[in-house]
Amino acid sequence: MSASSPERLAEWVNASPEARTRALAKCLETIAFKDPRIHAWVQINPQSATDSGPLSGIPFGAKDIIDTRGLATEYGSQIYRGRVGVEDADIITELKSRGAILLGKTQTTAFAYMTPGPTRNPRNVEHTPGGSSSGSAAAVAAGMVPLALGTQTKGSVLRPASYCGVTGFKPTFDTFSMRGVLPFAKSLDTLGFFTHTPEDMRVLWRSLGRDSDGAELSVLGAASPTPTVDVPMARAFNESLVMLQQAGLTVRFINIAGMLSKLADAAHVVMCYEAARFHQQRYEEHGDRLADLAELVRSGLQIPESRYDGARRHIDACRQKMAELFQYTPVIAVPAATGPAPNGLGSTGDPTMNSPWTALGTPAISIPMPVEGDLPLGLQLTAAHGNDALLLRAAERVAAIMAAA
């Protein structure tokens, strides 16, 4: 690994200790140069537990709803400004135990809901980086760190990955302990990772002791883009499918637009119902200082239990249907966002392309597609529950085909 390109996790794990030390210094230099413009970080304060392990010396950032002992854990909220974490979340402990260095905390929307933090998109600072894992996506995209942690309740990992042009991966629901991660809607909340490439992600997966021997991709299901997808995204998606077909993959178009739309609606009901109850006490304490979250609590508490139960039953039924579909097409491709990162920092964009898969709990990954111009577009791939290794290998293959085309 050259010290001048410390972005790639896959290169870090094969580098000498000296090269890792140089690369870490390069990360800090990049942060010094770029963070005053990008605002990806809440705090930099390196912490490590051991020098050995497959991730030895590799720095990572953690979204600021993830508890970290002795470091800021402010939930992206003015109300918790100055709050210091009391205990490392389990995922922090796991990464540290494998040698990784917690470099610091990354910006999040308030409580991982809608109010944006200060983070800007490194590809074009006039545009949102997406959210809620805004700082983690931007830090990786800007070359500040080769790995960062996020969470996704609707589309908070894959959407910012798509907007920032990096790889974002949400493993199968419940793969990692959520202890120490501030909940939003517990039946949806999922840990996720940002790296530069799917190869990096697979190396991470292996370094975490997970199975990474997926079958080779030969058949890809492709959902037709829905009307919510804008022209640049629909065009890039279709052109990517053409590339994959030309490279010998079988692409089967499947019509799941209706199911995905209803799933997104059901996921929204579940999220509002659970988040309102989780944040109710905070709302009673802080009221309208919670801004959009206050409104969510008020409206979410109006949702009758019967409607919540119905939404959960609908999601369960869809899980059955999707399990059958995945037998036919083990990997399914859809756009990772409705379009490129919107202009302005007032909103972090639309999560509806991701929320169905978060509700289903299937693993999902966003990888950058070839684009003209400075605003990236992500391709989202998903696979059946537990088929993370298959998905990661497929993503690596798809990325290689698109890079060669």
Added chain:
Amino acid sequence: MSASSPERLAEWVNASPEARTRALAKCLETIAFKDPRIHAWVQINPQSATDSGPLSGIPFGAKDIIDTRGLATEYGSQIYRGRVGVEDADIITELKSRGAILLGKTQTTAFAYMTPGPTRNPRNVEHTPGGSSSGSAAAVAAGMVPLALGTQTKGSVLRPASYCGVTGFKPTFDTFSMRGVLPFAKSLDTLGFFTHTPEDMRVLWRSLGRDSDGAELSVLGAASPTPTVDVPMARAFNESLVMLQQAGLTVRFINIAGMLSKLADAAHVVMCYEAARFHQQRYEEHGDRLADLAELVRSGLQIPESRYDGARRHIDACRQKMAELFQYTPVIAVPAATGPAPNGLGSTGDPTMNSPWTALGTPAISIPMPVEGDLPLGLQLTAAHGNDALLLRAAERVAAIMAAA
């Protein structure tokens, strides 16, 4: 110079080129570690003109109302977000021509008026760093850079220096060209510098080819603190005077509280009148998007010319009186601020301890006094028009006495 303490400008100028390079890397590392918390910088993007000169390889930050070619020059205003400077201001050219490296731009309140930027006080991040030269004071205080540029129309250099515990120096009015510096009130606007110590400031002064052979301090005039000064500041000020007397200086108490108060009022009238006219066109274009500046334009335009002329005449008369007073006590000490940095980031504090001296155009410097606790307090020293060398030498002596006490 050790690479672990690159704060002191006086050490940089005597260091080897290799040590300067190491110290520059250390500055960038410090920025990476601290700026996500402090937000001193708008942009980091090193620029140099020559490798030789007395300031060779020494990095500095420039307040973001100072034009810099190819770097952000956004005036601390959302309206100018994304604006890139077209030409280096004369002071930038002068520093670069002596070998200094423009490291980047520092945060300012909007248009160097009241709306605070994101910068926090490095001594206690819950407190304001002061303003309007917020980022420059904080960057030096945090050890990110040994030198930074600010401007002062009322108290925008010496007050943040006092709040952040660094040395802030405003030379005699009109010593440096203001070309390329966004005006606020042209008869008051003055360039200023931040360094760690008065020794650093004197080294800078010499490096800029200015006379630094002032006479030795023996008599100090001391203004009795006014009621606007709070208890911690009054106590620290009086204790400092005791230390100086014990070290052999003659301290003469002088009663200028009434004159200073009327001078502050006159300076306010002049500022409002001039700023309203300078910003009038901007106000017609952007209206209430200028926030507090819009209100200033509306009220400032109501000031009749006769009142403005009266205020200027009053200031002229005070200049005469003060010139006589300086013959009797060549250096005068007053508190550099009304107290320690206020809690919160909503206001950058009260400039009334500085604005009389800005209006008079006399050189003024703030140096840290010994304090208990984490919030610094500055001692302000002033001298007659053009007596910058005398003032710098006096400040170095006073700092040495306080350090030894």
